[in-house]
Structure formats: structure tokens, C-alpha cells
Amino acid sequence: GQQLNQSPQSMFIQEGEDVSMNCTSSSIFNTWLWYKQDPGEGPVLLIALYKAGELTSNGRLTAQFGITRKDSFLNISASIPSDVGIYFCAGPRIQGAQKLVFGQGTRLTINP
């Protein structure tokens, strides 16, 4: 089935550094979503990508929809302490039941 693999699984960085994480699949997706989950809360949508090659920004966050439609990247520039959390990529399955499939998440930890 369509599965999403995120890397790295965890990151430990210094405040102020840039962050890059990605999400890949062996199947194509028509939409890529990036969510962030803070401790004790539900995931919050950060960026939605709907077109291959699309590059979209949301403040210090930038995400790209890979041209092969099998991957997506999320970059965070000049990280700050509130960027700590788990970042999930997600995409709707193309075949079978229409549902959202999530990656296993990238846990970001920032040292002040």
C-alpha cells in the first residue's frame, strides 16, 4: 500500500540552525501535507502542497512537492525554541479507500 517514510526520525540542533527533513514514498501522491504536533496537543496543519514542483512558504517554513510526486521536503530556517515538536508528512491515498496516510514523524529537539 501507499506508505510514507520520514527522515530523519529525530533531530537535535542548536537554536538558530536551519532544519531540513523529508518524506518519501514508493507510490505517487497528488497532495502533500505537513503537520506539527506540540506535546499534549493534536497535529496542526503547517503547509499543504497540491502540485508537483510547488514550493510554498509559511513564515520560516518552506515545503516543496517533489517533481516525481514521490517525495516532499520541509525546511525550517533560523530555528527557535517553539519549533520543538514532531513534524508529520501526510498524503491522501490515491487507490482504495480515500484516507490520509501519515509518516512516522520527525522529532525536533532544540538546544538553547
Next chain:
Amino acid sequence: DTAVSQTPKYLVTQMGNDKSIKCEQNLGHDTMYWYKQDSKKFLKIMFSYNNKELIINETVPNRFSPKSPDKAHLNLHINSLELGDSAVYFCASSPGRIEPQHFGDGTRLSIL
């Protein structure tokens, strides 16, 4: 002015008991979902309803029974709770049938 609200936030109970989790959304969305997040933070869909109609029913034990009295509410009843049911359960909603989705803050279920 919470968009997707779940109650209770914490639920600690004995094995074998029956419990319910309630969810309400005030976004006017047509579709609501239940997700389970395990201890490794993996998010997996359990059910989704569109305008009170069940549209996704993943491979979930029939001890779990969702009920949608109207499109703004989706409750989850769990019979004969087992140790493996311990997890965080998230309710979500979306305007369309798949995404993007707005999540509640989760219900942390612990089985003793």
C-alpha cells in the same frame, strides 16, 4: 472558541470496562474522523463519517463503535477495554472527504 473539542482529555480505567469519548466541531465541516496514536506516535485512521454516514471503517476491533448523531458530533464508544487500547485518540474534521484536517487535542486513554 475551540474548533475541534474532545472530552475527556484523560481517561484512566480498568481492563474490561466500557467507556466513551465525545467530539464536537464548530467549523461547519462535513467530515469527521477518529485516529489512534500509539506510543511511537504513529497516527492511524480508525473511522470517518461524512454527513453522519460512515465512509471509512479500518480494521478496528468491533469493540469500537463510532456514532455520529449529527455532522458536528462524532463519539467513540469502546467496550471491554483491553491493555492494548491504551493510546491517544484524536478526533479531526475536514470540509471535504479527506484533507486538510483539523485535529482536537486528543484523549489519553490508559488501561490499568
